[in-house]
Amino acid sequence: MPEINGAAGPIRMDAAAKSDELLRVEDLAVHFPLTKGILIQRRVATIKAVDGVSFALKRGDTLGLVGESGCGKSTTGLAILRMLEPTAGRIVFEGEDITTHGKERMRPIRRRMQMVYQDPYGSLNPRMKVRDIIGEPLEVHGLAGDPVAYRQRVDELIALVGLLPDMAARYPHEFSGGQRQRIGIARALALNPSLVICDEPVSALDVSIQAQVVNLFMELQERLQLAYIFIAHNLAVVRHISDRIAVMYLGRIVEVARRDELYQRPLHPYTQALLAAIPVADPEVEARRPRAIVTGEVPSALRPPSGCRFHPRCPRAMDKCKTIDPPLTDLGGGRAAACHLHTSTA
C-alpha cells in the first residue's frame, strides 16, 4: 500500500472513549481512474479525490467538514455511506467494519446512516407526493407496517420538521427551497438513523431561510441524539453547528480541532487563510481584520503539488514543504494539524 498520511493522531486518542464512538474512519482513500479510449480503456491517470483521511465521531456529536471545491469533503461523505467504493482504508460504524460490506449487508446499516443533499430541487422526485417521498424509506426497508401505522409515522415526521399536516398530499414544486429541505430532512429521519451526513444542506437557500434550517438541524439533534457530519464551504455556518471541525485541502485533512479552538487559534496556514478570506458582516470589525493572504487557486487533484499540497499557495512555505509531505500530527487537546510549522520532527 502506498504511504498515506494521517494515520496517527485523532483516532488513537479517541480510543479511550470508544464506547460512545459512533463512526471511525481510518486512512480512507477514494481514487478515480481517468481512462482514455472508448473500446479499449487505458488508465492514464488517477484522481485522488480523498487520499488518507482519518477521523472519529461520537454519538450525538457534529463534525464539520470544510474546504473549497475539490477538497474531497463530499466524496468522503459518499464513501462513508458506501455510495462510492473506498480504494483503501477502513470505515467502522457502530463497532462494525463496513468497508467491504456488500449490498445486502449494507442494507440494515443504511437505516442507521442517512443523507441530506444540497439541492432541494434535484433531490426530491417531482412526481411523488410529499407523503410518499417521506414514507419511501419505510417501504424500501419493509418497515411500513399497516396503513394506519405508516400514515401515523409520516405525519409524525412531517410535524417533526415543522411542516403542516395538509402539506402531505402536495407535490414538491408547490414548496419553497426551505420547505423542500425540510421534506428531505424528514425523509432522512424516517428510519431513525444515528448518523446523518449533510452535504451543503443550506448553501442553496436564501440567507433568511438558512437560519431556519440550521436551527431545525440543531433542534433535531437535541431531540433525537443524532450525530451529524456537516459538509459545507461556509465556515460561519459550520462554526455555528459543529462540535469539532476538520479542514480539508486536496483530499487530505490539514487540521482538526474543537470548534472554538479552530476559530480562535487556527494553526494551519490554510485554515488561517480560509478564515481571513471570509468577510464578517460588520464594517468596523472588517476594517481591523487581517486580510486574505493566499494567492492562486486550488490546483487540480490530478496533479497535486509535491510535498505539502498547500505549499505553492502558502505564505509561510519553507524549503522542506516542497519535498516532505507533513503528516497529520496529534498536538494534544483534541487538535491535530498537518504542517511542518507544527511538527517538531521531520
Added chain:
Amino acid sequence: MPTPLLQVRNLTTRFNTERGQVTAVDQVSFHIDPGETLAIVGESGSGKSVTALSVMRLIPTPPGRIETGEAMFEGEDLFKLDDAGIRAVRGNKIAMIFQEPMSSLNPALTVGLQVAEPVNLHRGLPWGKAMELAKELLGRVRIPDAASRLASYPHQYSGGMRQRVMIAMALACQPRLIIADEPTTALDVTVQAQILDLLKELTRETGSSLLLITHDLGVVARYADRVAVMYGGRIVETAPARELYKNPRHPYTLGLMASVPRLDGAAGRPLVPIDGQPPDLAQLPPGCAFSPRCRSVSDVCQTNRPPLVAVSDMHFKACFNA
C-alpha cells in the same frame, strides 16, 4: 455634495409571466456618487439583479419592460437613448461583470480577442494596438504570463482567472461605472477575496464607481461605502455601510443581520431566523411587502405602502413602525 454619477428615479420594471404581470422592481430610486461603491443587497427575487439589468437596458423585451423611471448618467437619461446610443454606453462608460464568467465569455474566441474587442469597438483602436492593450489589461488583473495567455481560450482558464478576464474586459474602456452582479458567488472563498480585493483596488485606482450586487452581508461590510437593502422589488433601507450595520432600522435589515451566522460572536446559540417564506412577486400584499413576515407589523402595514423616509442625513427606511 457631489453631482451623482448615476441617478435612478422611480424605476419600475415588470415582466409578463404565465402567472400574470410581475413587478420585479417597483419605484426604486437611488444614486451613485463618483468613486463610490454602492452595494445593493437582497435575496433571490428581491429585484437587485433586475435593477442592474434595467440600468444597462438589458431587460429582455418582451417579456420584460421598463415601465417608468429615469436613469440620469452624465447628463443623459439612459432610458431615453436609442439602441445605438445605449450601445455606445454599454461596455464603454458603464461596464458589467456577471456571476458566471464561463457563460459570459465566448468559448470559441481567444481571451485576447475578447478583451481587445471593446477597445476596438468603442475607441476605434486597430486590432494590433487593441491586442497590445489587452495584454496590458491582463497584466493589470494579475494574470501571470499575460502575453502567452492571450491566445488561450476561456476553457483553459480556471474560474478565478476567467473572472479576472471579465474584469479586464470591464476595465478596457476606462468606464466611469462598473456594475458587478454577484461577481464571486460561483467562486471558492479564498478566490472570492482575491477577486473582490482586486476589483476594489482597480476601481480606487481609476476613480470609477462600483455598483455591487450581492446577497452576502459580509461582502457588503468589507467592500461597500453605502448600502441599499432590497426586498420584494423595493428598497427598504439605505444608508452608509457603517451606519447601516450599527443602526439598522428596517425589521427586514434587522432580521437579516440576526439570522446570518458570523465568524465572530457567540457560536452554538440558536440563530434568530426571519419567519415565513420569501415573497411571491406575483402575489405581493397591497401594503408593505415584508408585512407577512414582520415581527412589528401593524394595521397600516397591511394596506399602505411605506415610503422611504429619512432617519438621518443619509439614512432612509421604508417602515411605518421602526
